[in-house]
Amino acid sequence: MDESASFEIQVLADTKDTADALAGDLTRELKRAVRGVEVTRQKAPDEENTQLVGTVLVAILGTKAVVELSKGVRAWLEKNQSAKVTIKGNGEIIVENAKSGDVEKILGLLQSTKE
Template sequence: METATIVLKISAGNAAEATELTSELQQRLTQEVENIRIDRKKESQDTLDPGTILVAVLGTQFAVELAKTLHAWLMRNNSAVVSIGSDGNIDCRGLTVEQVRELVRGALANTPKKG
């Protein structure tokens, strides 16, 4: 199976909310996207929080599942912003499921594939 890595950085009104939202998104993706592996990272090692960056490794054929799950989560958590990509240059907020799907496909297309 061909796999790819996608980086998701979660932002919110404050650090505590971002941490909580990151935990919720990680749990949702783990439940909804088949064969996904998620590592949680910190932006700064100087903080005590578990981090607001999710590094997801998944089979490229599950990109649609990832996009649908991410879109549904964003609709429920409208205060959250998810930046996609290792440089965090694409922000997801107020997008349709089709737009999120295209962003996920684009981000996966720009990462090295394994498998």
């Protein structure tokens, strides 16, 4: 049986409405791209020292689906180039203006949860 992995993905934007819309779109992209992924929304923590607001998604999936998750996030970021996301697993990365080479960066973090 495949072990599961959990990732927190915070979608950041200038307004709460924009963050919510982007998070909804990312949720649909991940459910389309990653077989068996469970995506839930959580209230984003209030951050005093930032001008950005966010919506937090929690993705739970089998560890074998990590590559699919990283590709799904990258594909979504390529369509939403002004979007900024923070992904937390065993580490944290901030991704914005994703390019095709960023899939390795995303994948590296996501795969580190298997160790």
